[in-house]
Amino acid sequence: MxxxxxxxxxxxxxxxxxxxxxxxxxxxxxxxxxxxxSVGGRMATRRVGDGKADTGAQFFTVRDAEFDAYVKGWIAQGIVFEWSRGWSDGSLNPARDGHPRYAVRDGMNALAKHLSNGLDFAxxxxxxxxxxxxxxxxxxxxxxxxxxxxxxxxxxxxxxxxxxxxxxxxxxxxxxxxxxxxVQYEPCLVIIAEVNGATGLPAPGAMQRHNSNLYWIADNERKGISKTHLLTIQCSGPFSRALWDLHDEEVVRKVRIDLMPIMGTDAFEITAAQVKRWRYSRPVSxxxxxxxxxxxxxxxxxxxxxxxxxxxxxxxxxxxxxxxxxxxxxxxxxxxxx
Ligand SMILES: Cc1cc2nc3c(=O)[nH]c(=O)nc-3n(C[C@H](O)[C@H](O)[C@H](O)COP(=O)(O)OP(=O)(O)OC[C@H]3O[C@@H](n4cnc5c(N)ncnc54)[C@H](O)[C@@H]3O)c2cc1C
The missing domain is CATH 3.50.50.60 (FAD/NAD(P)-binding domain)
Incomplete structure (x- = not known):
């Protein structure tokens, strides 16, 4: 029974x-x-060789007073840190709106692991x-x-x-x-790309580009969670839908074409890549x-x-x-x- x-x-x-x-x-x-x-769902962090990359949520913001109290506790415990107050969109006007964006020291999944302590789970x-x-x-x-x-x-x-x-x-x-x-959800294709050396991304090592194929690009080494240069690249909803059924190699080839001008360095090369498909990345309303x-x-x-x-x-x-x-x-x- x-x-x-x-x-x-x-x-x-x-x-x-x-x-x-x-x-x-x-x-x-x-x-x-x-x-x-593992626990965590879309709070996902993947190991690639000697490195680590966040493949789902990249950071979080705080509006709710009760959530704020938890976040303050995690900061005091050294689990969470403030990563930025805004992201460059790749233009000459980096957006710093004064609104803190938080990340998790060992990758976003570590917060879920922390919250699972003492719970009965399988x-x-x-x-x-x-x-x-x-x-x-x-x-x-x-x-x-x-x-x-x-x-x-x-x-x-x-x-x-x-x-x-x-x-x-x-x-x-x-x-x-x-x-x-x-309830409807937006799909999101995420590419984890190992690159041969430092990236030319603006501080703090991430870009958020509304209305473009590559919506988010972050360097996990500069975020402080990876020993190696691993990029997390998120495709926009429409671009994700357009690439969804392609083989991984073809996805990476197409993403690379959009990525080259953004990286701003000729020496940039993808040495290994993985593709993660989130069919339900976020609800649209x-x-x-x-x-x-x-x-x-x-x-x-x-x-x-x-x-x-x-x-x-x-x-x-x-x-x-x-x-x-x-x-x-x-x-x-x-x-x-x-
Ligand atoms: C690519 C991406 C980027 C994102 N970026 C951000 C960001 O930067 N900032 C932000 O605030 N949010 C971001 N989000 C959204 C954020 O990750 C989610 O809102 C949040 O993590 C959702 O948590 P949840 O508990 O509602 O669902 P989930 O984390 O999806 O948890 C649901 C769980 O149910 C499990 N499950 C499903 N079906 C079954 C089944 N049949 N049997 C057993 N288990 C099952 C799954 O394995 C999963 O662990 C992002 C999401 C994605 C995908």
Missing amino acids: ALHHNVLVIGAGLSGLMAARMLQDAGRTVRLLDKGR VNVELQSVRRTVTGWQLTDTEGEVYASDAVVLTAPVPQSLKLIDNGGVVLPKEARATLDS DLPGDYLLVDVADAAGSTAPLLFVGDAWCGARVEGAFVSGLRGGRALAEKVGK
């Missing part, structure tokens, strides 16, 4: 980690399950379906393993979460379903509220809570995911396992 928890959380990105922390702090039994090789577990039972919820993974709980938290990009409940035949209230069906918490009825009419959190609420960024998970987790703790 499956081990029963008060709450099972699908996805150990920032929103899932924060929801789990809130529930555990409130005394609930919680287990996180993630299909990735990685390399891909859920396939979420269904209602007489007592609550039953989850099944792709290996046929079964998990049971009183409540479930869904944190994956919304279309992926909806697929799980559709596979389990879960019917949501009409309005909730319509809200979730409205925000949903109302901080999360979506619904009571789902079974055939006999008894209900069990289902919580959706993530960056589709509170802003399509690191901070939004964090805050959504934190507030959603707290709200669920009021309903379950008391």
